[in-house]
Amino acid sequence: MVTLSRSAQQTGTRAAANAIILTTVFMSVLGGAAAFLMGQRLSRPVHRLVEATRAIGEGEYRYRLPEGRRDEIGHLMSAFNRMAQGLLEKSQVEGALSRYVSAGVAREIMSNLDRVKLGGRQVEASVMFADIAGFTRMSETMDPDKVAGLLNEYFTHVSHIARLHQGSIDKFMGDGVMVVFGVTDEDPDHRFHAIASGVMLQHLVARLNQVRDMEGQEPIRFRVGINSGPMMAGNMGAEDRMQYTVVGDAVNLASRLMTAAEPGQVLICEALFEDPDIRWRVRGQPHRSIAIRGKTQPVATCQVHDLSDLYRGAMERQIERLLCKERIT
Incomplete structure (x- = not known):
């Protein structure tokens, strides 16, 4: 009679299953951490843009976003800062103009510069x-x-x-x-x-x-x-x-x-x-x-x-x- 012991096979199967589970858990954790970090990296400048938009809406034309990024969001931040600088200059011109003419005339001139x-x-x-x-x-x-x-x-x-x-x-x-x-x-x-x-x-x-x-x-x-x-x-x-x-x-x-x-x-x-x-x-x-x-x-x-x-x-x-x-x- 020839007999075979399955204990070694079962031990190997359990070891392989445990390795697969551990690897899956590790990869999931690693992927989640990577996704969280990527989400933070992507959402942080978006939150800054939202905060900057709120500040500009309240008349804080000196608010600026940090620059240095070389991706599309960096280009968007640079464009936002140029827009804020233009609004600041227009506000300063309107403020100076209102010292020479009435505020109503200054608003009318600034709103119809091309006419x-x-x-x-x-x-x-x-x-x-x-x-x-x-x-x-x-x-x-x-x-x-x-x-x-x-x-x-x-x-x-x-x-x-x-x-x-x-x-x-x-x-x-x-x-x-x-x-x-x-x-x-x-x-x-x-x-x-x-x-x-x-x-x-x-x-x-x-x-x-x-x-x-x-x-x-x-x-x-x-x-x-x-x-x-x-x-x-x-x-x-x-x-x-x-x-x-x-x-x-x-x-x-x-x-x-x-x-x-x-x-x-x-x-x-x-x-x-x-x-x-x-x-x-x-x-x-x-x-x-x-x-x-x-x-x-x-x-x-x-x-x-x-x-x-x-x-x-x-x-x-x-x-x-x-x-x-x-x-x-």
């Missing part, structure tokens, strides 16, 4: 002219740096007042300033906002003159003329040198009203004063008629010296905040 040309559109808006009475005589006895400092101080107040009433500075003209309302941004209440700005300017200057009087300085007096009506708004000038402004008969009348105003006065035309939406919100009285070149009939004017009780308290609080800000700075 900047002469021309404009007709708008229903308001304009305020204001200048310092007797400034030429006053400046003759002052050093140039003090003249500049005085103008900058008062023009800063005018800018703040205009911003509070949704207006924007159109231009500075020596010791005068031109402010427009309802031109770059729609404002259905531009008439009242223009008048309220002129009244607030006179009240603020009166408060500042109290300080100047205690310091033995000559008071500052503004003349203010305001008018509303249809006007052309757009780029005026030449192809190589243009300015965004407003022109028209309504603008000319506002300038003429300022010239006719006495120091400390706010003059508007009678038609504007009698506007049902304006009359109950301001305090004033008829002034006099003035002759306007090109008009056959004199223009009746009214002097506005205050706002109604409904608006007076808010105006005084705004003046106090502006003066407090000036004392802090």
Whole structure:
């Protein structure tokens, strides 16, 4: 009888099976680890791109991604950084431009860089002219740096007042300033906002003159003329040198009203004063008629010296905040 023992065969089979199982487990673990590491390598730059996109969306244009990768994701990071740099430069240009023109004009220019040309559109808006009475005589006895400092101080107040009433500075003209309302941004209440700005300017200057009087300085007096009506708004000038402004008969009348105003006065035309939406919100009285070149009939004017009780308290609080800000700075 010949017999064979299967124990050796079974031992070898179990050993082979164990080796296969161990090898399979090891390869699975190794593959999982490799997949995890590869996933981390691929997902980390993606997460960075998501974070960078969020930062750019919140206006953090200085955010940059680390470069150095030579694959497709590296090229994407480089392109993202170039885009962020372009957005930063555009933001800086717009910020600098808004110091020379109003924020609304700056936005309009930056959004239409390839279509900047002469021309404009007709708008229903308001304009305020204001200048310092007797400034030429006053400046003759002052050093140039003090003249500049005085103008900058008062023009800063005018800018703040205009911003509070949704207006924007159109231009500075020596010791005068031109402010427009309802031109770059729609404002259905531009008439009242223009008048309220002129009244607030006179009240603020009166408060500042109290300080100047205690310091033995000559008071500052503004003349203010305001008018509303249809006007052309757009780029005026030449192809190589243009300015965004407003022109028209309504603008000319506002300038003429300022010239006719006495120091400390706010003059508007009678038609504007009698506007049902304006009359109950301001305090004033008829002034006099003035002759306007090109008009056959004199223009009746009214002097506005205050706002109604409904608006007076808010105006005084705004003046106090502006003066407090000036004392802090």
